[in-house]
Amino acid sequence: MNYGRFASYEEFLNELTLFHGKPAPGGVLALHMVNMAWEVFPKDVLMDVICETRKCLADTIQLLTPCTVGNHWLKIVDTGRFAGVFYDKQTGEGVRISLSMERLKLWPRVEEWYLKLIPKHEQSLQAILDEINEAGADLFDMVEVTVEPEVLKVRPKTPPVFCPICGEAYPPDHGPICRGCAGLTDSYYRSRTPAAVGAER
Amino acid sequence: MNYGRFASYEEFLNELTLFHGKPAPGGVLALHMVNMAWEVFPKDVLMDVICETRKCLADTIQLLTPCTVGNHWLKIVDTGRFAGVFYDKQTGEGVRISLSMERLKLWPRVEEWYLKLIPKHEQSLQAILDEINEAGADLFDMVEVTVEPEVLKVRPKTPPVFCPICGEAYPPDHGPICRGCAGLTDSYYRSRTPAAVGAER
Ligand SMILES: [Zn+2]
Ligand SMILES: [Zn+2]
Incomplete structure (x- = not known):
């Protein structure tokens, strides 16, 4: 078992608790997924990741591998499944590793937790973690997969442009106005002040 | 200046380098944004964040605050702008902090870097970081903002259901089949093997 930049399981679990907020079973499941992926690739291959859920899996990937949301080496494609695609960023070839519903039946503590079969207060975190680490x-x-060529595209390092509506800078390939002003993103806030505080100073 | 769970600027910068892969100027810009947000909220308020870019900003937020992509306290709404919305998760009231294109003109090293005005090899990382820390x-x-009620909704803790197509578990509110099988996510991989390796073992 390899713990990335952490010296031991305990050190990894401690960092998961600090970073993610708790020693979540999903974060420990993810430790085993990342280790499976590491065994597939030779050490000199640069491995990127697509995570299929916005859950603890994403946080463990960020802690154990060089891939984060902010450096674009980790991408989220939210299918809601506990799965990740680990691939060679040069060739796009890799593996998809997913929690198996068939195999889960053999590990009752993990199954009860993941499928929420019994109330949380009747579950023992330690027993779940122990079973995850026994099962691995x-x-x-x-399964072996090839990532779509679109995913492998490296974003051009073009200078940002100014949005004529909000005046902020954004990537030119987003179009003539920024995605926020174009209404292309989810609506997420309303202003409570008529003008920018900064502009008023 | 506050560095979250890190004891000093140097310790934060070291962790940013380990986590994000390099001591990116955007990660240090974000340090100042997070500090501005911390000054707005009383210590006992639980602050959630919406990050408007999948860049270094997102990584610094994950390192300095309890909010990560995997615990859902950090959400990404990718408008492509260097901005973040920091809000009280109970009331939805908060602030939007954004890099000002007007103010950038007063800080030439930061402007050259952010707007890519001169070639990267002519820029000095240390000079950029120094100017960011001087400007703060x-x-x-x-601006004061209120986050949309939709964003504040707490996801129900319902047990996952099995997708009739792929057989994997997914959140029931996603619909009768999982988003992956429904084609609701971006296409991201093709299988290279007819059956699951796991199933063949
Ligand atoms: Zn705009
Ligand atoms: Zn499915």
């Missing part, structure tokens, strides 16, 4: 790779399916 | 809050606009 046995909990997962792995 | 002066580089930003801040």
Whole structure:
């Protein structure tokens, strides 16, 4: 078992608690997924990741691998499934590792937790973590996949442009106005002040 | 200046380098944004964040605050702008802090870097970081905002259901089949093997 930049399981679990907010079973499941992926690739291959859920899996990937949301080496494609695609960023070839519903049946503590079969207060976090660590790779399916060429595209390092509506800078490939002003993103806030505080200073 | 769970600027910068891959100027810009937000909220308020870019800003928020992509307290709404909305998760009231294009003109090293005005090899990382730390809050606009009620909704803790197509578990509010099988997410991989490796074992 490899813990990335952490010296031991305990150190990893401690950092998961600090970063994610708690020693979540999903974060420990993810430790085994990342280890399965590391065994597939030679050490000199640069591995990127697509995470299929915005859950603890994403946080463990960020802690253990060089891939984060902010450096674009981790991408989220939210299918809601506990799965990740680990691939060679040069060739796009890799593996998809997913929690197996068939295999879960063999590990009752993990199954009760993941499928929420019994109330949370009747579950023992330690028993769940212990069973995850005993099961390891046995909990997962792995298939060989090739990532879509679109995913492998490196974004051009073009200078940002100014949005004629909001005046802020944005990537020119987003179009003639920024995505916020174009209404292309989810609506997420309303202003409570008529003018910018900064502009008023 | 506050560095969250890090003891000093140097310790923060070291962790940013480990986590994000390099001591990116955007990550240090974000340090000042987070500090501006911390000054707005009383210590006992639980602050959630919406980040408007998938860049270094997102990584600094994850390092300095309890909010991560995996615990859902950090959300990404990718308008492509260097901005973040920091809000009280109970009331939805907060501030939007954004890099000001007007103020950027007063800080030439930061402007050259952010707007890519001169080639990267002619820029000095240390000079950019020094100017960011000298400018601090002066580089930003801040407006009071209220986050949309939709954003504040707490996801129900319902048990996952099995997708009749792929057999994997997913959140029931996603619909009768998972988003991956429904084609609701971006296409991101093709299988290279007919059956799951796990199933063949
Ligand atoms: Zn705009
Ligand atoms: Zn499915």
